[in-house]
Amino acid sequence: MKMNKIYEGAHQWIMYGRDPHKPDKIIDTNQYIVRTADRCLLIDPGGIELFAPMLAAVLHHAPVEEITDLFASHQDPDIISSLGLWDQALPNARLHAAALWEGFLRHFGCETIEYVPIADHGGVIDLGSVDLQVIPAHYLHSSANFHIYDPQARILFSGDIGAALEAPGAPMVVDNFDSHVEKMRYFHQRWMPSNQAKRVWIDRVRTLDIDILAPQHGRLLKGDDVKRFLDWFDGLQVGIAV
Amino acid sequence: MQRNKSQFVAVASIAAELSAVMEVAKEISLAAANAKAIAFRAGEKAKGFQPITDFINELAKETIQLVNDINEHALKLYRLTVQVQRTTDARKRFEKVSALAESATHRASLSGALQQVQRRQMQYRRAFNADVSELLAQLADVMHPARAARVIAANSRIEASQAGEYLQSLQAVAESVDHAAQIINDKVNRCRSALSAIRGMD
Numbered sequence: 041m042k043m044n045k046i047y048e049g050a051h052q053w054i055m056y057g058r059d060p061h062k063p064d065k066i067i068d069t070n071q072y073i074v075r076t077a078d079r080c081l082l083i084d085p086g087g088i089e090l091f092a093p094m095l096a097a098v099l100h101h102a103p104v105e106e107i108t109d110l111f112a113s114h115q116d117p118d119i120i121s122s123l124g125l126w127d128q129a130l131p132n133a134r135l136h137a138a139a140l141w142e143g144f145l146r147h148f149g150c151e152t153i154e155y156v157p158i159a160d161h162g163g164v165i166d167l168g169s170v171d172l173q174v175i176p177a178h179y180l181h182s183s184a185n186f187h188i189y190d191p192q193a194r195i196l197f198s199g200d201i202g203a204a205l206e207a208p209g210a211p212m213v214v215d216n217f218d219s220h221v222e223k224m225r226y227f228h229q230r231w232m233p234s235n236q237a238k239r240v241w242i243d244r245v246r247t248l249d250i251d252i253l254a255p256q257h258g259r260l261l262k263g264d265d266v267k268r269f270l271d272w273f274d275g276l277q278v279g280i281a282v
Numbered sequence: 283m284q285r286n287k288s289q290f291v292a293v294a295s296i297a298a299e300l301s302a303v304m305e306v307a308k309e310i311s312l313a314a315a316n317a318k319a320i321a322f323r324a325g326e327k328a329k330g331f332q333p334i335t336d337f338i339n340e341l342a343k344e345t346i347q348l349v350n351d352i353n354e355h356a357l358k359l360y361r362l363t364v365q366v367q368r369t370t371d372a373r374k375r376f377e378k379v380s381a382l383a384e385s386a387t388h389r390a391s392l393s394g395a396l397q398q399v400q401r402r403q404m405q406y407r408r409a410f411n412a413d414v415s416e417l418l419a420q421l422a423d424v425m426h427p428a429r430a431a432r433v434i435a436a437n438s439r440i441e442a443s444q445a446g447e448y449l450q451s452l453q454a455v456a457e458s459v460d461h462a463a464q465i466i467n468d469k470v471n472r473c474r475s476a477l478s479a480i481r482g483m484d
Contacts, residue, residue, distance in 0.1 A: 053442040092375045095392070096382035103391030117315060128402075129395045 041097040044212050046252060046260065047193040051076045051170050054101060055254065058209055059093045068206065069118050072197060074190065075101055076169045081109040082214065083188060083197050084256050085117045091122040095129060105131055106224075109165060110153070111138040111174075111255065112197035114182035115144050124149025136165055136174070138184035145208070158186055177201065179237035190215055194251040201241070202269055203227050205259030212257045219269050222256065232278035242274050289363045289410075292476040296356050296417075299469045303424070304349045306469075310431065310462045311342035317438075324448040330441040330454055337353040337434055339457055341427045348424045355417050362410045369403035401433065414481045419473050428466040434459035 041060075047053035057070040070198040071094055072083040080102040098107065107130050112120040115138075117247050124211060126133065127149050137145055139157030146155070162174040165188070171188040181200055204223035214220045251267060253261040261269050318335040321328040376396045384390040435456045442452035 044287060092378035093382055095379045096386060098387040099379070099383045099392065103388035104395060125372055125375055128369070128399050129392070130377065131395070139467060153333075192316035 041093040042212070043097055043100065043277070046072075046254070047190075047195055049192060051167070051192070052101075053193055053195055053254075055260070056094060056097050057212070059090060059211075061093060067118055067200070068208065068257060070258075072254060073101065074167060074170070074172065076167050078106055079109065079167045079169075079246060080107045081111060081165065081167055081172070082107060083111045084113050084199070085116045085122055085126060086112055088125065092124045096124070096232055104129055106239065108133055109167065110135045111165065111186075111188060112141075112145065113177075113187065113197075114138065114185045115141040116182065119182050119256070120145060120149055123153070127151055127153045138178040138186060140184035155189050159185070162186060175248075177237075177241050179232075180241055181231045181233060184245045189248055189250075191249070194249050194250060195254055196245065196250045196252070197256075199229060200227075201273070202218070202253045202255035202258065202261055203231075204255075209260065212259055214219045214261050214265055217261075217265045220259070222270060228273065228276055229278050231282045235278055238273065238276075238278055243272055246270060286343045288364065289480050293360045293363050293479045295358060295476050296473045297353070297360075299473045300349055300356065302352055303466050303469050304346060304353075306462045307342050307345040310345070310459055311339060313455050313458045313462070314339035314342060317452065320448055324445050324452070327443040328441065328452060329444065330446055331438065334434055334438050334441060338438075338482050341431050341434070344427045345424060348427070352417065352420045352424065355420060356401065357414065359410070359417060362406055362413060365406040366403070366410055368401055371405055372399045373403050374476050377383060400462060407474065411481060414477050418481075421470050421477070425467065426469050428463045428470065431459055431463035431466075435478055436462065467474065 041056050042058040044055045045052060048054050051262055052075045054073050056073065057068065058074070062068060064246055066089055069086050069090065070088050072082070074081040080098070082098070105257070110126060110133060112135065116258065121135070122201055123135065123145060130153065134154040134156045135150065138155045142155055143154055158174055160176065160178065162176045165172040165174060170190070170192060173191065175187040175189050177185045177187045177199060179185065185199060187199055187201070202224070204220065205227055206223060250266045251262065252267045317319040317331065317338065322422035324331070333467050376392060376399055379392060380389065382394065384391070397437055439453060439461065441447055442456055445452050
């Protein structure tokens, strides 16, 4: 599992992905942690198959008792089917996820971890030394979907928005936006169901000061590529399967 | 993993067999009611048959009650199977984390969770095995009314032979009870075999 520190300030953001031992037929995912002095938030911790390499990687940065928070952007298996294992590994953790999905996510096993339901309008994840904003991204693609914005690091974790279907071992950062577009096009057109939801999200996100757009699949978009992406996404017709 | 899969299959097959046993027990109860009506109509000719119908009905009720109890137990066993599967899987994956995290600064912090999952796995396995033994004993109890029903069926045939024009109807009741008891016997035996097999895996 590759580990990349993508922000270092009063707290850190670390990105994990490109696990070389991942079974071929499961989609590659990016996981992130926000590490403060004594707390650690796992963002979209991943599927069951990824649990062991992911926890092994996180142990380079935090002990299990300091992994205090998990966030699931939505209910898909590649996001959070590992929940039942985290539930047995973490002695004091909370899961921040949509209120709408609580009854569904508990099927993965959630006895020890406290489920903190997120209302439709979003909220805040308080990690003590840093507050992270939970940004609604409903219907992109899941009917209850959230992203995380860190105003200090100016990072937007954008879930499936900005995602790309990549060959194994692809670089972590977009280096040529124009050629990268083709890796994102079908994913967004087919997985995202609503042009209206897309417009609402773009309007909301344009008000944020973003240095890095960090998706759950594919590569990071940095600097001017963030604006390029929003403009490209704005003009894209989604929901093409109907 | 194979062990867990066999546990799930065994527990699921018990639920299916018990559901069939319940249906058959209800059929016996219906046969008893039918026999009672016939015996009433036959009057003196089926005098010996009348107490038998009550007995058949009692046996059916007893079987239904036992199967209800066993069903509750089987549900508990299913939940334990899930816990055994979850802890076994977690243990395996925690051990993998430990191996992968050889050079990680905080590797030692996992040891508490690993020990706890090992303890819970053993605890659930012990509870599972104890439950299997209890369930086997309960299944043995269901065999008693089934065996008694077969004896009653034989007596019923004798009593039916005295019932003149009601002979055929009462013989049909006896056959029906005998057949149902045989089905219960077979199905309960299948449950016991499935359970004995997973108990033998430890």
